[in-house]
Amino acid sequence: MVNKNTQNFPGIVLAAMAALLATGCDQRKPDGYQGYVEGDFVYMSTPYAGKMTNLHVRRGQQVASHGLLFAVDATEETYAMQHAHAQYESADASLKDLKKGRRPAEINAIRAQLAQAQASAKRSDQQLARDEELFKASIISQAQIDSSRAARAADQAKVEEIRSQLDTAALPARQDQIQSQEAQVQGMRASYGQWQYRVQQKSVTASAQATVVDIFYREGEWVQSNAPVMKLLPVDNVKIKFFVPENDLQKVRAGQSLRLSCDGCQAGLAAVVDYIAPDSEYTPPMIYSNESRSKLVYLIEARPDKATARALRVGQPVEVLL
Template sequence: MIRLRFLSARLLACATAGALALAGCGREPNDRWQGYVEGEFVYLASSQSGTLEQLSVQRGQTVAAAAPVFALESVNETAALQQAQQQLAAARAQLTDILSGKRPPEVNVTKAQLAQASANARKAALQLTRDEAQFRAGGIPKGQLDDSRAQADSTAAQVRELTNQVAVANLPGRSQQIVAQQAQVSAAQAAVDQAQWKLDQKRGAAPSAGLVHDTLYRLGEWVQAGNPIVQMLPPQNVKVRFFVQESVVGTLSTGRAVVIRCDGCTGDVSAKITFISNQAEYTPPVIYSNETRAKLVFMVEAHPSVADAPKLRPGQPVQVRLQ
C-alpha cells in the first residue's frame, strides 16, 4: 500500500509538471504584450457665451491646422470694437491737436492784428517825432506832447503783446497736457485690443491638423462660456498603452522602438516608447517577495509617428512587441 501511494504521488507530480510545462508553452513571449489605443482629445471652446451661428466641420472629418471650426454670434462684440476704435481715433486726434498748437487760421488772425498794431505803432512814433519838434519850437503845449508820447508807448506795447501771442500760438501744449493725452491714447488702444480679443474668441480654429472626433452642439443652440463645442484628436495625441512584467520593465527605456500590430491593419505600425510608469499596477495582493513579484506589471506608453497615427483608433486592442 505504501509503495502504491508513493507511485501515485509520483504520477500526480509528473502530471502536474507536464500540465505546467504545456501551460508555459502557451504563454506569450516576454517581448510581446497586449495593449490598447488611447487618444488625448482636444476640446475646442470659447471664453465667451453666445448662440452657435456656424459649424464648419463634421464628425469624422480631417481638418488642417488653423481651419475654421465654429463661430458664435458676435453683434455685441462687433459694436464694442467699433466704439473702441472711434474713441481711439478721437484720442489720437486730440493728441495731434495739442502737439501742433493753434490752427493756422487762428494764427493768421493774430498775425493780422499784429500787422495792424505795427502800423499804428509806426504812425504813433512819427506823430511823436513831429510833436517833439513842434514843442521845441513852441508850437504846441506840453499836454499835447504827453498825449503823443503815451500813444506811441501804447501802440508799441500792443505790438509786443501780439508778437508774443503769435509765438505762443505756434507752441505745442504744455508737457503735462501732452503726457495726460498720451495716456488717454494708450488706454483707448488697450480698449481696442480687448474688444478685438473678445470678438476673436467668438470664432474657433483648429490648433493643429487632426480628426474631428465629435461635435457637441448644433446650430442655433446657446453655448455657455467654456463649454466644449468640438472634440478633436490630433495625430500626435494618439498613443498606445500596454503593460509589461516586472522582470522586463528594467530592460526598457524611453525612445526604444516597438512594433504595433492590430486586427484589420494593413501592416505593422512603428512607435517609440515615451513613458514608463514608476508604479506597479494590477498586483493582488501587493507582497514584495520572490514568489509574488513576478505578478507585478508596469504601464508603458508608446507614440506612433504622425503619419501612422490615423491607422489606429482609441479603444482598439493591439499587440506590442520590441523591434
C-alpha cells in the first residue's frame, strides 16, 4: 500500500522552496528610492502700475538670463526723466560757469574802462600841476586849487576801482556760491536717476535662465503695482525630493552624485545631494523602539545639472539611484 503523504513529498518541498524564494524577493532591498521633481517658482512683477504694452514671451518658452519678459507703458515717466535730465544739465552748466572767470569779451571791456580811467587820472595830474603853479603866483584862488586836487583824487580812485574789478573778473565765483550750486547739481542728478530707474523698472527682464510657466496679464490690460505678471521656473530652482530610510541614511552625504531615471526620460540624468533633513518624517504614532526604526525616513533634496533640469517637469516621479 502506497502512502499518499510520501507520494506528495516532492510537491510539498517545491512549494516550500517557492514560498521561501518569494519571501526573499519581497525582502530584497530596492535598488533606488522613489522621489519627485519640485521647483521654486519666481513671480515677476513691476513696482509701478501701467498698461501692458509689450509681452515678449509665451507660456512654456525658455528665456535666457536678462532676456526681456514684458514692458508696461512708461510714457509719463519718460517725459519726466527727460525734464529732469534737462534741469540737471542746466544746473551743471551753471556750476561750470561759476568755476571759471568772466568771459574774455567782458574782461576786455573792463580793461578798456581801466584805460579810460587812467587817461582821466593823467589829465587830472597835469591839471593839478598847472593849477599849483598858478596858485603860487596868486593867479587862481584857493577854491580852484582845492577843486583840482579833488578831481585828481577822484580819478585815481576810479582807476583803483576798475583795476579791482579786472582782478575779480579773472577769479571764479565765491566758494559758498559754488557749494550751493554743487548741491543743486546733486539734487538734479538724483531726480534724473530716480526717473531713469522708474523707466527701467517698467521693462522687466529675467534674472536667470528660466521657463515661463504661466502668464497672468495680456497686452492692453492694466497691471497693478507689484502684481505678479508671470510665473517663472529658473533652471537652478529645479530640485529632486526623495526619502531615505533611517537604516540607509549613512549612505547619503552632501555633495554626493546621484543617478536619476524616469519614464520616457533619456539616460544619463544626474543630480547632486544639496540638503539632508536633520529630522525624521512620517514617524509612526507609537513609542520608539528598535522595531519601529525602519519606518523613520529622512527628506533628501538634490540639485540636477542644467541639462537634467531642462529635461524634467515639476511633479514628475523619478527613481533616485545612489
